[in-house]
Amino acid sequence: MSDGATQGSNRVLTGIRRMPATLTMVALILVAGVVWQGLWRPFEESDLFDVVAYGLPAFEAGRWWTPVTGTFFVNEPWVYLFTIASFAGMAYLEFRRGSRIALAYYWVGQLFAILATALLLWGLAQLPWAWAQEQAAALDVGASGGTMACIAAAVGLFRSPWRVRAWLVLLGTVFVAMLFWGSLADLEHLLAVLLVLFVDRSLRIQRTTTREQRLIAFISVLVLGAVQIVTILVPTDGPFGPTEPVSGGFIDFAIDTLVILLVANGLRRGRRWSWVVALILAAVNVLTGLLVLAAIIIASEAQVEAQIDGETELALASGFLWLLMLVYLIWVRRAFRARRTSRIGRQPAPGVEDVKRMLHADGGGTLSWMTTWEGNDYARTADGIVAYQRRAGVALALADPLGPEATRAASVREFIHDAEQAGLVPCFFSADEATRAAVPSTWRSLVVADDTIVDLPGLEFTGKRWNSVRSSLNRAGREDMTFRMTHLKDEPWGVQQQLRAISEMWVGDKGLPEMGFTLGTLVEAEDPEVRLALALAPNGDVDGFLSWLPVHGGGARSGGESSGSGADGVRGWTLDLMRRRDGGFGPVMEFLIGSSAKLFSEEGAEIMSLSGAPLAHDYPPDAGMIAALSDRLAEALEPVYGFRSLHRFKEKFHPRYETMYLLYRDESDLTRIGGALTRAFLPDATLRQFAGAGLELVRGDRD
Structure with a gap:
């Protein structure tokens, strides 16, 4: 065996030794699946299911042990794939923070998800709400409440900006699943994730950069478009009621999809027009949901569905999601000011002669004369000049900012801000250590050459x-x-x-x-x-x-x-x-x-x-x-x-x-x-x- 393969094997073994709690949990679940045959036939059809499964009926019957016993069983054989895979979050958490922390997050998350879900459904079932009454009578087994809590805690350990992105994906997943499918397990997942979000407080959208605010809007609009496609093709049964595939909403679906495809990339680039269109689209969907809700209250759901030739559930759920989007777009409105003709830097823009005069006056690095070559544009900062090329949506800065050494950091910050405001990706190519120290601490660096x-x-x-x-x-x-x-x-x-x-x-x-x-x-x-x-x-x-x-x-x-x-x-x-x-x-x-x-x-x-x-x-x-x-x-x-x-x-x-x-x-x-x-x-x-x-x-x- 080669040295590289040996080192790789040693790293794997070292990693496994650091995850004993996760491996023990997985082993116990697999053992339970073998002993009670859940690995090859539906466990929910066995006589033992009612004894070990948790849920509001179990607590009302005095089966207080079920939050623990139900953790080690899986209701269907195919669900084992997802159950075992979901322990990846606990494994990462244990690897980073140790077994005690991982076990604490797992069991607190699992018990909270089960107990809080039962309490919430007990209260909602007192209302004339068919979904709440149905879920209040349901039982469940599985470890997903704890594993979702561990996944949320693991996301909180990611470095910026991936932490915010992962949080948004996780929250989007659990909210969409809850709104459109809304099973007992979906509610447990949502509550487990919200618990960790409240405790860890690692999601700080207000501290994100302009670029991240645009990216969040871009991803959110795409997710909303994907949700509409899925709900048109797949049956759902969430808190707003059941829907059938290809059952309605075609006009809204067609309009929204076309507009989303047009504005999504504009939001990513921070274009003002795309923000306005997205705002209008969100307002229309929210207004539609409110009108449908008002019509249901005044008349009846069946009458409303007959009049609109569609299902009210889609309008209500989509309206709720678009309401969140509307609030977000208004909140981060300053991030969407870029226009196609946006210029970088202070005006008037400098020319080649300005660059040469600055080089003569303040000096430069070994690549600085290359900034005078044809093909470069120039961004004027308060005390300097940044030479760059605009290529494929990237503001590609060449070498280091020109000007007095003491103003380097200010020029870097100004160039980054202006590039992002113009909807461009800022970067510096062939920069030295001083420029590397001047960029934000969250930036990455890659060695491209040795001078x-x-x-x-x-x-x-x-x-x-x-x-x-x-x-x-x-x-x-x-x-x-x-x-x-x-x-x-x-x-x-x-x-x-x-x-x-x-x-x-x-x-x-x-x-x-x-x-x-x-x-x-x-x-x-x-x-x-x-x-x-x-x-x-x-x-x-x-x-x-x-x-x-x-x-x-x-x-x-x-x-x-x-x-x-x-x-x-x-x-x-x-x-x-x-x-x-x-x-x-x-x-x-x-x-x-x-x-x-x-x-x-x-x-x-x-x-x-x-x-x-x-x-x-x-x-x-x-x-x-x-x-x-x-x-x-x-x-x-x-x-x-x-x-x-x-x-x-x-x-x-x-x-x-x-x-x-x-x-x-x-x-x-x-x-x-x-x-x-x-x-x-x-x-x-x-x-x-x-x-x-x-x-x-x-x-x-x-x-």
């Missing part, structure tokens, strides 16, 4: 560790290679054409267009502040070239002005383009980077960034699933883009590493962020090119 930094002061290529770089420089001298630091626009037409030919050949070999976002092209290299490093053969041919982006340190922190750079306060340079001619000088990249490093060091620059290699992070041994996923993806993409090979190449220059992160709200955003990143990096790629790249991945995997 490779070479410190330039005192740099000397001496010693054994620099053998490969020193050898490439010496070989270049023997073969009369020439190094030139220049600007693209300063080069003659013939050299520029060679550079374009080399780039086009490189792109043609990939099967995909040149990547964008954090990877530039010759278009970006035309900027007069970007420098170009050329390796020229003795015959004048360009064997390779690099482009270097300025890293500004701010006017007050100038590390020296680079000759001919035209930029003040440049403290370093970031590597962008790396291109070589096929069949040219072998170690051309080592030669170019080494020569550039020597020149930058002589000019007084502080750092040289070799940029980050995506999907090439060195994860610690305990990094877990994220590391495994990143490694698998890196292996798949290696034949196409060679990210790992590039990372290994950069190690020749012995850099230090600074981690770059993808910062996002939670895991539910990752699918949309993944689509946004794909389009940001490959905005011009066609489906045919993606398919071709997929074939290349397959070939690489076979190799």
Whole structure:
């Protein structure tokens, strides 16, 4: 057995040892099922059922032991599947908080559900209410009251925002089951969940973000639409009375379903028009329910159903649910102000020249010059600027906010707020530790690259560790290679054409267009502040070239002005383009980077960034699933883009590493962020090119 399999088995055994109470309960229920044959025939048909089953008739007959004895039996064989599965909540609760807590929640929840249900039905049965009288005469067995209490307690342990989402799903499930089916067990489940909700107080909707308020409305509207479909297709028998499938409500059903499909996504995006339509829809359903209720009181249910050609039960139950929805929509009305043309940031929106002025004045990180590239939009904050791209409903911020370091946290908060108000998913790509510390504490982070930094002061290529770089420089001298630091626009037409030919050949070999976002092209290299490093053969041919982006340190922190750079306060340079001619000088990249490093060091620059290699992070041994996923993806993409090979190449220059992160709200955003990143990096790629790249991945995997 492999070490991974052994470790997995050990973790499973450790987890099992931490859940003795749950396993004991499951075992007792299975033993009772075998001894009294409930596993293969209906227990409710046996003579023992009336002796051990709990309910109001059992208490009236003096069978006080039934809340305990009824716990270990199941009424139908197929129900065992759901009963055993429902103990997952108790298992999770026991694993997190221990056996005593889990047993306390289980038995308090079970006993409260049974006793409170009996007491409630005793009072309701005094009214002329057929449903209450029917359930007051019913008996039940099973552990579901306790298991539902444990599930509710387990939900309270979830981290935000999943806690609120899980609570809403759980509450929606028990309320819908109660309103439309309303059996004795459904009432017990509802009361058990409400007990834990009251005791734990872990559901705090008033503290949710704008995004969560929209998501709650989105899910609720979809649930209401699904309820209407189910009640049209499935018979129900809840507190409002029985319904038959396909029995009525077709007009309401058709209108509501069509409108729900139109407005649900709008609510998720926070659109004002969808909130207005949802408000009208809720009001219509509530008004319909009230009119039906009034008509029943004045006339009779049969007469009303004959007049509306439908069943009053659906109108009453739906009206109640839509009333809750109406109250919620009014309560969180401020979350629905987004319009399709909503802009992010303060107006007027800044432009590229504003960004460059801010970089010169306040400096930036190693990727900050990329914010000046075409394709970026800019959000102005109180004291800074955030560069971002709007892709697939995502506001994809590039690197870190620009501006004074002291205002970083305020800029982050402002950008997140404005993006959410505009109905967009906010995230930061290739952000540093300072930005990671500035996002809300509930946000997640994912390592996307390691920035490779070479410190330039005192740099000397001496010693054994620099053998490969020193050898490439010496070989270049023997073969009369020439190094030139220049600007693209300063080069003659013939050299520029060679550079374009080399780039086009490189792109043609990939099967995909040149990547964008954090990877530039010759278009970006035309900027007069970007420098170009050329390796020229003795015959004048360009064997390779690099482009270097300025890293500004701010006017007050100038590390020296680079000759001919035209930029003040440049403290370093970031590597962008790396291109070589096929069949040219072998170690051309080592030669170019080494020569550039020597020149930058002589000019007084502080750092040289070799940029980050995506999907090439060195994860610690305990990094877990994220590391495994990143490694698998890196292996798949290696034949196409060679990210790992590039990372290994950069190690020749012995850099230090600074981690770059993808910062996002939670895991539910990752699918949309993944689509946004794909389009940001490959905005011009066609489906045919993606398919071709997929074939290349397959070939690489076979190799």
